Amino acid sequence: MRLLIVEDDRDAADYIARAFREVGHVADQAWDGDEGLALALERKYDALIVDRMLPKRDGLTVIGELREKGIETPVLILSALGQVDDRVKGLRAGGDDYLPKPYSFSELLARVEALTRRRGARGEETVYRVADLELDRLSHRVARGVDEISLQPREFRLLEYLMKHAGQVVTRTMLLENVWDYHFDPQTNVIDVHISRLRSKIDKGFSQPLLHTIRGAGYMIRDR
Amino acid sequence: MTDNTAIERDVAAGAGERAAPVRGLRERLKAAAPVRWLRSPGAGGLRKLFNTTAFKLTLVYLTIFALFAACLLAYFAWNTRRLITEQITRAVDIEMTGLVEQYNQGGVRRLVLIIDARARRPGSSLYLVTTFTGDGLAGNVGLLGEGVLDHSGWTETVYRRLDDPDGHEQHALVRVYQLPSGFRLLVGRDLAERERLFDVIVAAGQWSIALVIVLGLTGGFFVARRVLRRVDAMTETTRTIMAGDLSGRLPATGSGDELDRLAVNLNAMLERIEALMRGFKEVSDNIAHDLKTPLTRLRNRTEEALRTAKSEPDYRYALEATLEESDELIKTFNALLTIARTESGQASTPLAEFDAADVARGVAELYDPLADEKGLSLAVAAPAAIPMRGNRELLTQALANLVDNAIKYGVPAQPGGEAAVTVSVVSDGGFVRLEVADRGPGIVAEDRARAVERFVRLEQSRSEPGSGLGLSLAAAVARLHGGELILGDNAPGLKVTLVLPAAGPKLPQPSEQA
Numbered sequence: 001m002r003l004l005i006v007e008d009d010r011d012a013a014d015y016i017a018r019a020f021r022e023v024g025h026v027a028d029q030a031w032d033g034d035e036g037l038a039l040a041l042e043r044k045y046d047a048l049i050v051d052r053m054l055p056k057r058d059g060l061t062v063i064g065e066l067r068e069k070g071i072e073t074p075v076l077i078l079s080a081l082g083q084v085d086d087r088v089k090g091l092r093a094g095g096d097d098y099l100p101k102p103y104s105f106s107e108l109l110a111r112v113e114a115l116t117r118r119r120g121a122r123g124e125e126t127v128y129r130v131a132d133l134e135l136d137r138l139s140h141r142v143a144r145g146v147d148e149i150s151l152q153p154r155e156f157r158l159l160e161y162l163m164k165h166a167g168q169v170v171t172r173t174m175l176l177e178n179v180w181d182y183h184f185d186p187q188t189n190v191i192d193v194h195i196s197r198l199r200s201k202i203d204k205g206f207s208q209p210l211l212h213t214i215r216g217a218g219y220m221i222r223d224r
Numbered sequence: 225m226t227d228n229t230a231i232e233r234d235v236a237a238g239a240g241e242r243a244a245p246v247r248g249l250r251e252r253l254k255a256a257a258p259v260r261w262l263r264s265p266g267a268g269g270l271r272k273l274f275n276t277t278a279f280k281l282t283l284v285y286l287t288i289f290a291l292f293a294a295c296l297l298a299y300f301a302w303n304t305r306r307l308i309t310e311q312i313t314r315a316v317d318i319e320m321t322g323l324v325e326q327y328n329q330g331g332v333r334r335l336v337l338i339i340d341a342r343a344r345r346p347g348s349s350l351y352l353v354t355t356f357t358g359d360g361l362a363g364n365v366g367l368l369g370e371g372v373l374d375h376s377g378w379t380e381t382v383y384r385r386l387d388d389p390d391g392h393e394q395h396a397l398v399r400v401y402q403l404p405s406g407f408r409l410l411v412g413r414d415l416a417e418r419e420r421l422f423d424v425i426v427a428a429g430q431w432s433i434a435l436v437i438v439l440g441l442t443g444g445f446f447v448a449r450r451v452l453r454r455v456d457a458m459t460e461t462t463r464t465i466m467a468g469d470l471s472g473r474l475p476a477t478g479s480g481d482e483l484d485r486l487a488v489n490l491n492a493m494l495e496r497i498e499a500l501m502r503g504f505k506e507v508s509d510n511i512a513h514d515l516k517t518p519l520t521r522l523r524n525r526t527e528e529a530l531r532t533a534k535s536e537p538d539y540r541y542a543l544e545a546t547l548e549e550s551d552e553l554i555k556t557f558n559a560l561l562t563i564a565r566t567e568s569g570q571a572s573t574p575l576a577e578f579d580a581a582d583v584a585r586g587v588a589e590l591y592d593p594l595a596d597e598k599g600l601s602l603a604v605a606a607p608a609a610i611p612m613r614g615n616r617e618l619l620t621q622a623l624a625n626l627v628d629n630a631i632k633y634g635v636p637a638q639p640g641g642e643a644a645v646t647v648s649v650v651s652d653g654g655f656v657r658l659e660v661a662d663r664g665p666g667i668v669a670e671d672r673a674r675a676v677e678r679f680v681r682l683e684q685s686r687s688e689p690g691s692g693l694g695l696s697l698a699a700a701v702a703r704l705h706g707g708e709l710i711l712g713d714n715a716p717g718l719k720v721t722l723v724l725p726a727a728g729p730k731l732p733q734p735s736e737q738a
Binding site: 085102104154180182183184185186187188190193194196197216 | 547562629
């Protein structure tokens, strides 16, 4: 995956770039809005990570210009402004995701991977399959092997989101945002309990667990 | 060059004209005797006095009134003059008719006799009878304006009486009549009376206008000085307040006039600012406490790891603990930030219509597995829909915090009894009541009021990570919506109620009177 990081805080940018390279991605860096825009227009990237407050040209303007020129590369906005209206403003300006600072790298990585994969074919499939687990998005039927699994509506949406991003880490915040549409941190980690409920329904009694907890990051549904 | 000076002159003249009434008044004021006490506030004070709205208004009204009075007096004077002229005309006409009749009956001889007799009476009218060549036959007029006798009809002319040939030339209104035989008859009246009366009226008018101006200026001066004194007092107080003493308040007399209302409203504004500042101070104090404690822990742990860790697993353990601690720190920081922004009224999203029952059901659904895991039953009592207006995002978060707390402190209910944690939504008049009740230890009555105060965390809950801020946020959200957060006894347990106006927060109304 080829990424462009537009961030004027050199320490933070270097850290992100290094971390992305460690997990096998290519990361270019730009230090201000003008440079970021020029690079994004010149080369082809899989995703852009854009800080909201940049010298010369702010992040939202950069995104606006790109979208105006018909460049639809997914953009994740980084910002110290984490309130709901800031997020809404960012998404309205053409961003695809919004991550308030301070963030953990695992969260950033999970979100960027989710962004790039979203463009793939998965979104249009009507049946998701991971190993012998099957989820039919139209009939709302879930089965593991030959056993039919009955899920609550919310559990269905939770599993649907996890399976849509099968093989990718999905963080608790991503689940809260995408499955519940809540944009705040609950004091207690309620998501964990929902996951363990779901796990007891889809993994219990099977030799191969599919729903994994990724320490310090989130959850993942995968084959092995 | 010449053009320029001409323009300058014009401009100067124009400015002079426009400034004339004011300058005239000022000069009059300066020339007047009470200059000394007028100047008592100092030269700057006098300038300030002239600059007051009250004084400027007085000047405007004075000018308008003076002009009006002048017009009225002019009309009066002119009308009086006309009336007198009419009277004279009528008297002369009557006399003329009488004399012409005498002439018709007795000829010129009789006319001359009568005129001679009449002319000698003191205070008589003016008479003159001449031949067609203009030689006088009888009468009391010595000198007349040129050509007066040539035309019959009315003329105003100068004249001199025969019996007073060296006296002043005087003015008269005369009528000349052509008698059939070529004789001419002149009858007239002196106008001195009329002029005197006119002069008296004009003088009276001038004096009364002068009096109006003097009285108006004095009145304006006193009114302006009174207003100015109060405004000065307000300015002085404002300056002290600006210098940092936010507890200062403007003097309000309680008279209910506009200045008083202004003072009352400004005081209300100061009250709000002071409350905000107090809140701000509390926020910073609490941020200091809530963030410094975990930061210290974080630092200590890192320091300890550097000092004592020997193997890689030791370091790994220390780093993981640090990461966890910093995540908690971020959570606390976010909560504080949300409360602070809610407190300051900067709602993060615009208000919208939504269903409060739906919000309650959503939150309960999110927390149901958690309650279940703790052996608590979570029940929702809400009708189909309770529409309200507000900030859905913040209300959801507030309710989530309350449910979170209830689950944290709640204890399982008796088997077969009611639910351990109940979330209920009721529409009550114009209000929506969102209630979260648990069966936990509750909060003792004395502490309840304090627990709702912004950022107050009860000592016993301070050690609990993240707790305490939940109630503060709920209280802040309630205030943002123009409602309140009530802590009650669930006997046993705690009952927390968000009472919110269904129509959404009202804008603060400016108080009309204190």
